[in-house]
Amino acid sequence: MMNNKQIILKHYVEGYPKESDMEFKNSIIKLNVPEGSNVVVLKNLYLSCDPYMRNRMSKLEGSYVQSFTPSYPITGYGVSKVLKSGDSNFQEGDLVWGMTGWEEYSIVTNTQSMFKIDHDKDVPLSYYIGILGMPGMTAYAGFYEVCSPKKGETVFVTAASGAVGQLVGQFAKMLGCYVVGSAGSKHKVDMLKTKFGFDEAFNYKEEQDLDAALKRYFPDGIDIYFENVGGKMLDAVLVNMKLHGRIAVCGMISQYNLDKTEGVHNLFCLIAKRIRMEGFLVFDYYHLYPKYLEMIMPQIKAGNIVYVEDIAEGFESAPSALVGLFSGLNVGKQVVKISCE
Numbered sequence: 001m002m003n004n005k006q007i008i009l010k011h012y013v014e015g016y017p018k019e020s021d022m023e024f025k026n027s028i029i030k031l032n033v034p035e036g037s038n039v040v041v042l043k044n045l046y047l048s049c050d051p052y053m054r055n056r057m058s059k060l061e062g063s064y065v066q067s068f069t070p071s072y073p074i075t076g077y078g079v080s081k082v083l084k085s086g087d088s089n090f091q092e093g094d095l096v097w098g099m100t101g102w103e104e105y106s107i108v109t110n111t112q113s114m115f116k117i118d119h120d121k122d123v124p125l126s127y128y129i130g131i132l133g134m135p136g137m138t139a140y141a142g143f144y145e146v147c148s149p150k151k152g153e154t155v156f157v158t159a160a161s162g163a164v165g166q167l168v169g170q171f172a173k174m175l176g177c178y179v180v181g182s183a184g185s186k187h188k189v190d191m192l193k194t195k196f197g198f199d200e201a202f203n204y205k206e207e208q209d210l211d212a213a214l215k216r217y218f219p220d221g222i223d224i225y226f227e228n229v230g231g232k233m234l235d236a237v238l239v240n241m242k243l244h245g246r247i248a249v250c251g252m253i254s255q256y257n258l259d260k261t262e263g264v265h266n267l268f269c270l271i272a273k274r275i276r277m278e279g280f281l282v283f284d285y286y287h288l289y290p291k292y293l294e295m296i297m298p299q300i301k302a303g304n305i306v307y308v309e310d311i312a313e314g315f316e317s318a319p320s321a322l323v324g325l326f327s328g329l330n331v332g333k334q335v336v337k338i339s340c341e
Contacts, residue, residue, distance in 0.1 A: 004029040006073045006103040007318055013057040016257045016326060019319040021057065022074070029105050033086040040090050040114070042080035042106045048129035049322045049334035050076060050163070054256040064281055074102040077129045079117070087111045095119050097128040102318060104338065115289065122301060124309075130163055130333040131296065131307040134282055138250060139167035140292045141285035146248040146278050147224045151176040154218055156237065159228035160201065161188040161308070163333035164250060168226045169198050170305055177224075180217045182233070184328045191331070195306055210236035221245070229254045231262040238266035241275050249279040257326060308332030 006025045013021050033039045052065065053076055060067045068074055078100040082090050090096065090111065098114035100106045108114065117128055130136065142164070143149060155172040159165045160181025169192065172179045180200045181192045192201035200217050207213040214222070214236055221242035227234060230252025241247070255261045270277055299305040310330040312321040315338040325334050 002029050002031055002105060003027075004103055004105050005315055006101065007315075008073055009057060009068045009070050011070050012059050012067070013054075015259065017054060017057055017323050019323055022319045022322075024316070025073075027103075029107070031084055031105065033084045035086075037086040038109065038111060039084075039086045040082055040108045040111055041084040042096070042100055042108060043083050043339065044078050044080045044100055044104060044106060045337070045339045046079040046126045046129055047100075047102055047318055047336040047338060048077040048134070049318075049325050049330070049336065050134070051251050051253045051256065051325060053322065054253075054326060064283075075099055076102065077134050078106075079125055079128050079133075080106065090114070090116065095125070095128075097133050104315065120297070123297075126309060126311065126335050126337065127300075127307065129335060130309060131167060131300070131305070132293070135163035135333060136167060136296060137285060137289060137292055138282040139164045139171060140296070141282055141288065142226060142248040142250050142280055143168050143171050143224075145285060145288075146280050147226070147246045149175055149177060149224055153177050153223035154221065154242075155179045155224045155226070156214070156218065156222045157181045157198075157226045157228070158204075158233055159183070159251070159253060160192050160198065161196075161332065162228065162330075165226070165228055166192075166196050166308060166332065167305070169196050172224075173197050173199075174299075174304070188331065191308070195308065204233065211239060214240040224248075226250060227252070231255055231264075235264050235266050238264070238269040238275070241269060241273050243273050245273060245275045247275060247277040249277060253326070309335050311335045311337055313337055 004027045008025050031041050056068045079097045082094040095117040096114045155177045157165045157168050161183045169179045179198050181198045182204045183189050189201045189203050192198040225237050225247045227249045228251045231254040310332045318336045321336050
């Protein structure tokens with residue numbers, strides 16, 4: 001029997017989430033694995049804060065993810081160490097990444113969502129909830145599989161300094177594309193150009209006319225739009241797309257905290273410009289994970305890919321780190337470190 005600190009959702013959330021929507025709870029956990037079961041007991045080391053978690057804080061119907069259950073621990077991606085295992089695919093001492101609870105220790109019954117980590121000490125372990133985990137796979141699948149990019153094309157990325165956007169821009173540059181990103185602060189805009197190698201970047205908060213801003217950076221139009229924000233930005237992008245342009249819809253973070261989502265008025269452009277606009281979920285592409293690792297690991301080690309993390313220290317910092325995500329306080333991938341390996 002062990003004491004187990006947990007972070008639970010107190011109630012369903014309306015509008016912007018607050019730290020007070022969550023609370024800490026002490027519970028008791030049995031670390032034994034029932035004989036003949038596939039149960040795995042984990043010690044959680046890193047927790048991931050991701051935009052999709054906002055939707056799970058509300059009561060959802062017909063969504064691709066389930067709502068969190070009030071009075072129970074929040075769940076999300078994490079990096080963990082196996083303490084006990086009834087699953088032959090995982091041994092005591094293994095490092096894994098996948099879905100886990102926002103708690104010190106978790107009991108996992110569905111190990112299909114867990115990936116074993118063959119940890120290279122040259123790469124930070126936290127990368128497995130970032131560039132080497134779900135966000136990395138999201139960028140890879142969304143850009144290469146959904147967008148079908150070609151050398152020399154023009155690419156626009158919103159939320160470009162975030163966990164996914166920073167990678168999409170770098171993938172596009174590696175392919176020889178012209179890349180522009182938008183972000184919400186001068187620091188983030190500077191980072192896009194100096195650290196991630198974007199050709200141009202702008203602060204969307206300083207633009208009175210998004211259509212004019214896009215025409216300034218894309219006088220001949222946009223071939224590929226990697227959509228992370230939705231709303232007014234999507235409306236402006238549609239009229240600036242080229243013929244046969246492609247839009248990969250990854251997220252719409254500008255809409256997650258609104259009681260009523262904004263309408264999109266320029267959808268006729270999809271017809272007139274023969275644009276392909278496709279939403280996607282990373283779960284459908286996890287079979288490509290080994291192929292992705294083969295591609296990305298040498299690039300990381302060679303210094304060809306840069307990845308920025310925003311690491312909050314300590315279990316108690318998790319609620320504020322998650323809430324800060326929705327007002328753009330994070331710079332790069334938001335991670336919470338809760339324990340040493």
